[in-house]
Amino acid sequence: MTEETNTNDEEAQIEETQTEQVTKLLIDKPSDFKFHAAYIAYSETWDKIAESKIRTELNNILETLSKDEMDYSDFYRELDDYRRHGSKHFEFSRERIDTQRKRDWRQKQTRSQRNQRHKGRH
Numbered sequence: 001m002t003e004e005t006n007t008n009d010e011e012a013q014i015e016e017t018q019t020e021q022v023t024k025l026l027i028d029k030p031s032d033f034k035f036h037a038a039y040i041a042y043s044e045t046w047d048k049i050a051e052s053k054i055r056t057e058l059n060n061i062l063e064t065l066s067k068d069e070m071d072y073s074d075f076y077r078e079l080d081d082y083r084r085h086g087s088k089h090f091e092f093s094r095e096r097i098d099t100q101r102k103r104d105w106r107q108k109q110t111r112s113q114r115n116q117r118h119k120g121r122h
Contacts, residue, residue: 022052024043024047025042025059025062025063027039027062027063027066035065035066038062038072041076042061042062045058045082045083046058046059054082058079058082061078062075
């Protein structure tokens with residue numbers, strides 16, 4: 001049993017050193033707007049995820065983008081998979097927009113204006 005305990009301890013130490021070894025890349029190019037936006041998205045995703053394996057994969061994705069071996073649409077597609085992995089709740093990608101007919105809006109406006117005028121007379 002002591003050998004198993006020692007093996008588990010060694011594996012835990014290896015995982016800790018791997019976590020320490022993975023660092024965030026500092027390849028930002030502020031003069032290139034598209035790359036700068038991609039780097040910000042990478043950075044936010046990298047900060048949300050604590051697993052060293054996934055952080056290494058994120059670093060690889062950014063490196064391939066910086067070497068022009070990947071298109072921006074492919075970069076965001078791959079990054080999006082990791083963004084979902086890092087989020088703790090389900091997020092809708094589309095928002096609902098409430099609309100109103102112009103005629104209805106005008107009726108409400110005239111009604112509220114009329115009420116405001118009559119409130120002042122009493």
